[in-house]
Amino acid sequence: xxxxxxxxxxxxxxxxxxxxxxxxxxxxxxxxxxxxxxxxxxxxxxxxxxxxxxxxxxxxxxxxxxxxxxxxxxxxxxxxxxxxxxxxxxxxxxxxxxxxxxxxxxxxxxxxxxxxxxxxxxxxxxxxxxxxxxxxxxxxxxxxxxxxxxxxxxxxxxxxxxxxxxxxxxxxxxxxxxxxxxxxxxxxxxxxxxxxxxxxxxxxxxxxxxxxxxxxxxxxxxxxxxxxxxxxxxxxxxxxxxxxxxxxxxxxxxxxxxxxxxxxxxxxxxxxxxxxxxxxxxxxxxxxxxxxxxx
Amino acid sequence: xxxxxxxxxxxxxxxxxxxxxxxxxxxxxxxxxxxxxxxxxxxxxxxxxxxxxxxxxxxxxxxxxxxxxxxxxxxxxxxxxxxxxxxxxxxxxxxxxxxxxxxxxxxxxxxxxxxxxxxxxxxxxxxxxxxxxxxxxxxxxxxxxxxxxxxxxxxxxxxxxxxxxxxxxxxxxxxxxxxxxxxxxxxxxxxxxxxxxxxxxxxxxxxxxxxxxxxxxxxxxxxxxxxxxxxxxxxxxxxxxxxxxxxxxxxxxxxxxxxxxxxxxxxxxxxxxxxxxxxxxxxxxxxxxxxxxxxxxxxxxxxxxxxxxxxxxxxxxxxxxxxxxxxxxxxxxxxxxxxxxxxxxx
Numbered sequence: 063x064x065x066x067x068x069x070x071x072x073x074x075x076x077x078x079x080x081x082x083x084x085x086x087x088x089x090x091x092x093x094x095x096x097x098x099x100x101x102x103x104x105x106x107x108x109x110x111x112x113x114x115x116x117x118x119x120x121x122x123x124x125x126x127x128x129x130x131x132x133x134x135x136x137x138x139x140x141x142x143x144x145x146x147x148x149x150x151x152x153x154x155x156x157x158x159x160x161x162x163x164x165x166x167x168x169x170x171x172x173x174x175x176x177x178x179x180x181x182x183x184x185x186x187x188x189x190x191x192x193x194x195x196x197x198x199x200x201x202x203x204x205x206x207x208x209x210x211x212x213x214x215x216x217x218x219x220x221x222x223x224x225x226x227x228x229x230x231x232x233x234x235x236x237x238x239x240x241x242x243x244x245x246x247x248x249x250x251x252x253x254x255x256x257x258x259x260x261x262x263x264x265x266x267x268x269x270x271x272x273x274x275x276x277x278x279x280x281x282x283x284x285x286x287x288x289x290x291x292x293x294x295x296x297x298x299x300x301x302x303x304x305x306x307x308x309x310x311x312x313x314x315x316x317x318x319x320x321x322x323x324x325x326x327x328x329x330x331x332x333x334x335x336x337x338x339x340x341x342x343x344x345x346x347x348x349x350x351x352x353x354x355x356x357x
Numbered sequence: 358x359x360x361x362x363x364x365x366x367x368x369x370x371x372x373x374x375x376x377x378x379x380x381x382x383x384x385x386x387x388x389x390x391x392x393x394x395x396x397x398x399x400x401x402x403x404x405x406x407x408x409x410x411x412x413x414x415x416x417x418x419x420x421x422x423x424x425x426x427x428x429x430x431x432x433x434x435x436x437x438x439x440x441x442x443x444x445x446x447x448x449x450x451x452x453x454x455x456x457x458x459x460x461x462x463x464x465x466x467x468x469x470x471x472x473x474x475x476x477x478x479x480x481x482x483x484x485x486x487x488x489x490x491x492x493x494x495x496x497x498x499x500x501x502x503x504x505x506x507x508x509x510x511x512x513x514x515x516x517x518x519x520x521x522x523x524x525x526x527x528x529x530x531x532x533x534x535x536x537x538x539x540x541x542x543x544x545x546x547x548x549x550x551x552x553x554x555x556x557x558x559x560x561x562x563x564x565x566x567x568x569x570x571x572x573x574x575x576x577x578x579x580x581x582x583x584x585x586x587x588x589x590x591x592x593x594x595x596x597x598x599x600x601x602x603x604x605x606x607x608x609x610x611x612x613x614x615x616x617x618x619x620x621x622x623x624x625x626x627x628x629x630x631x632x633x634x635x636x637x638x639x640x641x642x643x644x645x646x647x648x649x650x651x652x653x654x655x656x657x658x659x660x661x662x663x664x665x666x667x668x669x670x671x672x673x674x675x676x677x678x679x680x681x682x683x684x685x686x687x688x689x690x691x692x693x694x695x696x697x698x699x700x701x702x703x
Contacts, residue, residue: 102481153679159480160428161678164620167613168674175667182660289609292485300481331496334489338474341486345478 072202074322075315080204082314083212084270089294089306090219091266096300097239098259099151104166106267107288108173113139113268114275114284115177118186128191135272136265143264147257170285178282186280191272211273218269219307222262226303235259293333297340299350308348373545390534394527402526406598408638409533410591415618415634416544416627417587422616423625424548425580426560427475431487432588432615434494437607439464439589440596441498441505444513447597453516453523457536457593464589465582472581479563491609498604510603513596529598536594540587545627547583556580560625617670621677623684632685640673641666 088106095103103109116138120131150169154162192210196203226232237245238255246252267288275284294313298305313333321329340347364370374380394402418432439460446456474486498505505511516523516532523532547553555576558566567573596602614637622633644666652658681687 102485150675150679157678157682159484160422160426160616160620160624161682163428163481163484164616165675165678168617168671168678170671171613172668172671172675175664175669175671178664179661179668183664289488292488296482296485327496327500331493334492337485337489338493341474341478341482341489345482 069201070322073204074318076199076202076204077208078315078318079311080208080212080314081318082311083215084273084310085291085294085314086307086310087215087218087266087270087273088288088291089298089310090222090303091263091270092291092295093298093301093303093306094222094259094263094266096295098235098263099155099239099256101151101162101166102292102295102300103263104163104289105146105170105173106263106291107285108170108177109139109143109264109267110271110274110288111177111282111285112142112173112264113271114188114280115181116268117272118188118275118280119181122186122189136268139264139268140261143260144257146264147260151256151260152253174282174285177285181282183282188272188276188280191276207277211277214273215270218266219303222266223303231258290330290333293336293340295347296337297347299347302347302349305347305349371549373542373549387538391531394530399526402530404638404642405530406526406533408635409530409537410594410598411615411618411634411638412537412631413533413540413594414588414591415615415622416541416630417584417591418615419619419622419625419627419630420544420547420556420587421580421584423619423623423629424553424560425556425577426479426563427472427577427580427584428480428484428616429487429581429584430484430609430612430616431471431491431494432584433607433609433611434491435464435468435585435588436592436595436611437494437498437604438467438585439592440513440602440607441511441592442589443593443596444511444602445504447514447516448512453518453597456516457590460593461586461589464592465586468581468583468585468588469578471585472578475577475581488609491612495604495608498607505604508604510601511596512601513599515600516597523597533594533598536590540590541627541631544587544630552576552579557625614670617674619684621673621684623686626684626686628689629684629686632689636685637670637673640669644669 088110091106091109092103095101095106113135116135117131120126120134121128124131126134146169150165151162154165190207192207192214195206197206197209198204226236234245234250235255235258237248238250238252239259242252245255271284274287294309295306297313298307298309313336316336317329317332320332364375369375374383390405393405397405414432414436417435418429421427421429442463443456443460446459447453451459471487471490475483478486499508501507518532521528523529548557555566555571558569558571559573559576559580563573592607595606615634618633618637619630620633621637622631623629645662648658648662648665677684
């Protein structure tokens with residue numbers, strides 16, 4: 063009997079932390095919409111799907127080069143998100159939670175079915191967007207895709223954070239999110255900010271979707287992947303971007319460790335165990351605003 | 358047309374079916390439903406059974422979500438608990454009259470456990486908590502093979518009532534119809550009692566409900582227990598109807614289906630429960646018929662049936678939320694109001 067396999071542990075941990083970057087990216091999409099409009103968007107996974115399918119269509123089916131296909135895809139997803147906000151969410155603003163929640167669930171179902179009807183339920187092979195070359199740190203091997211997806215996710219998150227801190231529009235969006243009435247009085251176009259929120263969330267989701275699809279494969283099952291990310295946003299606190307990042311890393315690590323030591327089936331329920339524990343112990347998450355009433 | 362209908366006492370005003378016309382219609386509908394299994398074809402009687410089960414389950418969710426304002430995305434899991442409880446007991450020779458309530462009580466007990474987080478959280482958080490519970494329970498259904506049979510599923514011996522084997526669809530239809538009727542009347546009556554009024558108060562504003570002296574812990578858990586009880590009974594009937602069940606039936610999809618049904622029907626209304634559950638079950642069936650018709654010209658039609666059903670399902674939810682937030686029951690009320698004074702004034 064040899065001792066404990068430290069290299070395996072290090073590998074699992076590194077892969078977990080790095081894949082947590084991707085989780086954090088999807089979580090950022092959730093948090094943006096929750097902060098901006100007070101809704102958990104259950105159609106996030108479907109936005110991921112849209113991004114991946116649009117990119118596949120433009121890049122592989124129509125043969126456009128990546129530098130043209132990528133902006134076109136992002137523009138198309140942004141347009142979809144804006145349409146969704148205008149057609150569904152705006153008429154429902156001010157309605158009870160259950161209405162808005164069910165609207166996003168209905169949207170998820172409609173988009174999922176639409177994608178399935180147009181592209182079919184089969185698996186597509188996405189082109190490799192990220193280099194595969196693994197990185198070795200001592201004996202620990204880290205797959206290139208995982209590493210680069212982490213880097214990409216980190217860059218996007220940092221850019222968004224800077225945007226919200228520094229740019230005029232970003233500050234206006236934060237103002238509209240934290241107090242719509244005051245923001246409105248101060249001359250901020252709150253509706254435009256909410257639309258922008260949805261567009262940005264759609265873009266974030268689409269980027270995450272492209273990365274995930276290029277690492278695995280492209281099929282309608284991609285849409286269900288986002289539900290597991292609920293654990294990340296609950297753990298991090300629904301309205302905290304910093305929380306989303308930290309929680310993304312934690313959940314990624316947990317998932318990777320359970321997958322490594324307990325198997326894939328257990329891995330799939332880890333996010334939900336995390337959700338239940340967090341909701342029972344600390345419902346506002348690690349960094350969320352404490353506004354839960356105790357009754 | 359309704360004439361000579363004056364409510365002169367509180368008893369009359371609170372009556373379930375205040376007018377004679379309503380009672381006459383009710384009897385007529387019940388007789389028609391009871392006669393249906395005798396004349397209807399196999400497919401239609403089977404559909405009626407499924408409808409009855411959906412109505413029972415949706416009634417439970419409507420008490421919980423429409424009545425007490427507790428959003429649950431885990432209703433299908435409660436049904437699963439009921440189904441597996443009934444199956445496990447029935448395999449050990451326990452008679453049907455015991456397994457059915459036992460299934461409901463087991464689900465209700467679990468409902469209380471699941472309802473515990475609702476004391477600290479509500480709204481979206483509660484929705485996410487019940488969602489997590491849904492996934493965990495399906496995992497348990499898949500893995501706890503000694504009880505649930507795992508992914509291969511479990512077989513349920515046929516039910517028998519008073520020495521009568523309930524092994525045909527027609528007999529099941531009578532059983533399910535009877536159960537549905539009893540449970541719907543129960544649901545309707547619940548909201549005329551102290552408990553029902555407490556639920557409504559909690560839904561409308563929980564803080565003021567507590568100020569009014571309503572014990573929130575008590576009543577929120579009771580709402581979960583009652584809703585889960587309905588789901589458990591529906592799940593047990595489902596098991597007896599299909600005679601075999603796999604965990605794949607009790608997924609998030611089904612939970613969402615019930616939420617959609619009560620929203621389309623009308624939150625907090627028993628009639629809405631019936632209308633919504635029937636409507637949401639029939640639409641996919643009609644689509645299936647339409648697609649089979651279209652398949653004569655385009656063979657691809659059958660291939661995209663299930664995606665189209667999904668799209669229509671989603672659009673129905675969104676459409677009702679945006680254009681008719683009070684659901685089908687509001688449409689029904691509008692029609693009735695038109696006929697109240699018809700043909701004298703329209």
